[in-house]
Amino acid sequence: MKVGLAVGHSRLGDQGAYTTGSYILSEWDFNRDIVRRISSVLSVDYKIYDQYPAKSYVGGINYLARKLVEDNIDAVIELHFNSAGPSASGHEWLYWHTSKGGKKLASILSDEMSASFPDMKARGAKPRTRNQRGSYLLRKVRPVAVIAEPFFGSNEEEWDNINHNRGALVGVYARAIERFAGG
Numbered sequence: 394m395k396v397g398l399a400v401g402h403s404r405l406g407d408q409g410a411y412t413t414g415s416y417i418l419s420e421w422d423f424n425r426d427i428v429r430r431i432s433s434v435l436s437v438d439y440k441i442y443d444q445y446p447a448k449s450y451v452g453g454i455n456y457l458a459r460k461l462v463e464d465n466i467d468a469v470i471e472l473h474f475n476s477a478g479p480s481a482s483g484h485e486w487l488y489w490h491t492s493k494g495g496k497k498l499a500s501i502l503s504d505e506m507s508a509s510f511p512d513m514k515a516r517g518a519k520p521r522t523r524n525q526r527g528s529y530l531l532r533k534v535r536p537v538a539v540i541a542e543p544f545f546g547s548n549e550e551e552w553d554n555i556n557h558n559r560g561a562l563v564g565v566y567a568r569a570i571e572r573f574a575g576g
């Protein structure tokens with residue numbers, strides 16, 4: 394079992410959304426820190442993807458898809474955070490609607506997040522179909538794939554809580570990967 398830890402918005406010139414409040418970070422900056430921390434506690438073999446040398450969104454995903462095959466990755470998580478109005482909240486985990494493995498990994502991630510952050514709203518493991526956000530990555534890559542949206546960076550209180558509990562978020566990912574790898 395080998396997992397891919399992919400930092401969302403790893404295309405040059407793309408940082409993703411930004412957090413709000415007194416401490417502003419992009420999705421890419423935040424999640425690059427998180428994947429490094431995950432990798433330092435993981436007992437499962439892994440590879441980090443944090444640079445997609447491509448000009449377009451589709452080109453970036455096509456690059457990632459090729460690398461995942463070359464590297465014999467069994468499951469990949471692309472890390473993001475959500476952004477919407479200031480009161481939107483909660484965590485969600487996206488998978489391709491026909492992927493049993495994707496559903497399983499997304500459900501484990503959702504469960505671990507709910508256990509570690511019981512006061513947060515659980516939006517759940519969510520199937521994606523064509524033309525929905527994230528669907529191209531989920532459809533295109535060969536391994537089991539999940540897009541992680543563990544909080545809303547646009548919600549100041551939620552971001553503050555996550556930012557001060559990064560270790561707990563890292564633990565969520567690490568335990569979920571190890572549970573998934575263990576069958």
Ligand SMILES: [Zn+2]
Pocket residue numbers: 401402409410420473474
């Ligand atoms: Zn994103």
